[in-house]
Amino acid sequence: MSDFLKNTLRLLVFILLQVYVLNKIPHLHRFITPYLYYLPLLWLPFSVSRQWLLIIGFLTGLILDYFMMTPGLHAAACLLITYVRPFLINILTPKDTSNFNYKEPSPKAMQWTPYAVYVFILTLLHHIYMIFLEWLSFGRFLDFFIKIIATTGISMLLIFTVELLFPRRLRFRTNTA
Amino acid sequence: MRNIFLFIRRYITFFTFLVLQVVALWFLFNYNRFHRAKFLGVANEMTGRVNTQYNKVEDYFTLKAENQRLNRYNDSLLNLLPFNFVNRDTTATLLKDSVPFDTLGTYRQYLWRDAKVVYNTINLEKNYIQLNRGAAQGIKDNMSVISSDGSAVGIVINVSPNFSVVMSLLHVQSKRSVIVKRTGSMGTVEWDGKNPLFLTLRNIPKSDSVVKGDTVLTSVNSNFPPGFMVGTVSEVITDKSTNFYVLRLKTAANFFNLQQVHVIENLFYTEQTRLLQDTKKKIDNPKKSSG
Secondary structure, eight states: OOHHHHHHHHHHHHHHHIIIIITTSOOSBTTBOOOOTTHHHHHSOTTSOHHHHHHHHHHHHHHHHHHHTOTTHHHHHHHHHHHHHHHHHHHHSOSOTTSOOBSSOOHHHHOHHHHHHHHHHHHHHHHHHHHHHHHHHSOOHHHHHHHHHHHHHHHHHHHHHHHHHSOOOOOBOOSOO | OHHHHHHHHHTHHHHHHHHHHHHHHHHHHHHHHHSOOTTHHHHHHHHHHHHHHHHHHHHHHHHHHHHHHHHHHHHHHHTTSGGGEEEOOOSSSOOOSOOOSSTTSEEEOEEEEEEEEEEEOOSSSEEEEEESOOGGGTOOTTOEEEETTSBEEEEEEEEOSSOEEEEEEEETTOOEEEEETTTOOEEEEEOOSSOTTEEEEEEEETTSOOOTTOEEEEOTTSSSOTTOEEEEEEEEEEOTTSSEEEEEEEESSOGGGOOEEEEEEETTHHHHHHHHHHHHHHHHOHHHHHO
């Protein structure tokens, strides 16, 4: 399967999962919605150019937005994380690229700790920005704060569950590609 | 000028980010203010189609609850039907200090309660149906049970506090009085214990012109409220030794997938049975009762 097809399918599956499962299950609390849909954005190959990252992020967010009737909200947050992603990857991956020949971010490729930091920072950014935009229209500051912490916690839990349950088959960068 | 282009080219990613961010925020705040988002019409059509497909599946999960609601609603409507009430002739009686059930002077004879089948067999000779209502919910012996499509199912024969057992029409000892709708003649429905799709109707005299396809209804002689489907005649067998037909009936109720049923209480049941017993006693021992 080509990378393009695989990543498109992943994004669609995660959006549908978000819309029909995670948004439908009874929430633990009215503040806490589990978010998982942006995970494929974190999994996009290293080779995707930064402009394309932004465009993919924007479209992903927008599709979800139209399902949830909040046009722009998730798109803005996705855009932010896709913008920050390359910087984080630069910091967290080894500088010596001769040994580093994995295709996409994964716990195996980046080691668990750097990967956890990578996921955590992007999750936190996504939630802070999204909940901040929501908070602008209504809500109290304390709610805003609790919501960010709780949502980030539950999203991290879900992401690690996904990583452990469905380990992705590792693909290596080749010279021919 | 060249420097500006170089500058833009250098920070092209950042500018893309900024532009898209502005677009996203513009969508967001435009929507919040006017509740009219860009491309919402087109997007709505797409998400609507996906949602419809999903809903087709999702509906199955709520089917049970929906069914219950519907049955309960049917129950409340059936309780209002006029045949549940009988007129009491008040011309010859004294006025009593009692509250009638209805302001029009009619008294309720049949009371409907909805129930759910929790256990049901069809492939034994003595088939029983268990319902999720019992004595605590007012179910008593000898109440009749009708399925949600209005066809006769059986008679309650045993109750516990929260459950009751119904003798299904598919029970070799079951004998229910019925009536052929077209001719009005009475007969008895039994089951031979073989095929759960067919019942046997006896005691219809040969003078009657029963044909294949005739509808058979519950009669006033049984505990069932009159006029509910029992089945349709599927085969007329002439028994040469007697003056009666033997008819094979296709059951109206689908015993294979009974789910929601109604339990009907005949509020005059004790009065009627006592009257019958007293009559029998009177005939058998004329001296005692007269003395």
